[in-house]
Amino acid sequence: AQSVAQPEDQVNVAEGNPLTVKCTYSVSGNPYLFWYVQYPNRGLQFLLKYITGDNLVKGSYGFEAEFNKSQTSFHLKKPSALVSDSALYFCAVGERNAGNMLTFGGGTRLMVKP
Amino acid sequence: ETGVTQTPRHLVMGMTNKKSLKCEQHLGHNAMYWYKQSAKKPLELMFVYSLEERVENNSVPSRFSPECPNSSHLFLHLHTLQPEDSALYLCASSQRVRGNYNEQFFGPGTRLTVL
Numbered sequence: 001a002q003s004v005a006q007p008e009d010q011v012n013v014a015e016g017n018p019l020t021v022k023c024t025y026s027v028s029g030n031p032y033l034f035w036y037v038q039y040p041n042r043g044l045q046f047l048l049k050y051i052t053g054d055n056l057v058k059g060s061y062g063f064e065a066e067f068n069k070s071q072t073s074f075h076l077k078k079p080s081a082l083v084s085d086s087a088l089y090f091c092a093v094g095e096r097n098a099g100n101m102l103t104f105g106g107g108t109r110l111m112v113k114p
Numbered sequence: 115e116t117g118v119t120q121t122p123r124h125l126v127m128g129m130t131n132k133k134s135l136k137c138e139q140h141l142g143h144n145a146m147y148w149y150k151q152s153a154k155k156p157l158e159l160m161f162v163y164s165l166e167e168r169v170e171n172n173s174v175p176s177r178f179s180p181e182c183p184n185s186s187h188l189f190l191h192l193h194t195l196q197p198e199d200s201a202l203y204l205c206a207s208s209q210r211v212r213g214n215y216n217e218q219f220f221g222p223g224t225r226l227t228v229l
C-alpha cells in the first residue's frame with residue numbers, strides 16, 4: 001500500500017522569506033511524486049513532478065522540490081515567498097509500473113504575510 | 115483549467131432531487147476521475163475510468179452513480195443525496211501509459227449544496 005503524509009496543516013511565512021512545505025511518502029517500489037496547488041474555489045493545478053533523474057525538480061512559479069530517497073521525502077520549496085503563493089498545497093505519490101493510482105496527502109495551507 | 119471543464123459550477127439541490135454533474139476533457143487523455151473534496155478532509159477518490167476499466171472506492175454510497183460514455187466525457191449522477199454530501203466535486207483526467215498514472219489535470223469543480 002502507498003501513502004503520503006503532509007505533517008503540517010498550515011505553514012506561515014513572511015513575504016520574501018524562503019518557504020518549505022513538507023511531504024513524506026511510503027511506497028513498496030519506486031515512487032513518482034507530484035505537487036499540486038489549489039487556490040480558493042478552483043481545481044488543483046499541477047506544479048511539478050519527480051519520476052527519475054535529478055533529485056532536484058524545478059516547477060512552475062519558481063517552486064522546486066527535492067526528492068530524498070533515504071528520508072522518503074519530497075519537500076516543496078521556494079527561495080522567496082510571495083503573498084500570491086498563499087494557497088492549499090497537495091503532495092501526491094504513485095508507484096511506478098505498479099498500475100496504482102495516485103494517493104494525495106491531506107494538504108497544507110500556506111499563508112504568506114506581507 | 116480550460117483543458118478540463120465541469121458544469122455546472124454551482125448546484126443547490128434538495129434531498130429528493132436527481133441531478134447530474136458533467137465533465138469534459140480536451141486533452142486526449144485516457145483516464146478520468148471523480149474526487150470529493152470536503153472542508154478539512156483530504157481529497158477522496160470516488161471513481162476512475164481508465165481504458166474502459168472502472169475502479170471505484172467501495173466507501174462511496176450508491177446514491178452516486180458514474181457514467182463514462184467515451185474517453186472525453188464523464189458524468190456523476192446524483193439521487194437522494196444527504197446534507198453531508200455537500201462538497202466540491204472535482205473531475206480530473208490523465209494519460210495512463212504502461213500502467214503508470216501520470217499527472218492529473220483538474221477541472222474547476224462543482225460546488226454542491228444539499229439542503
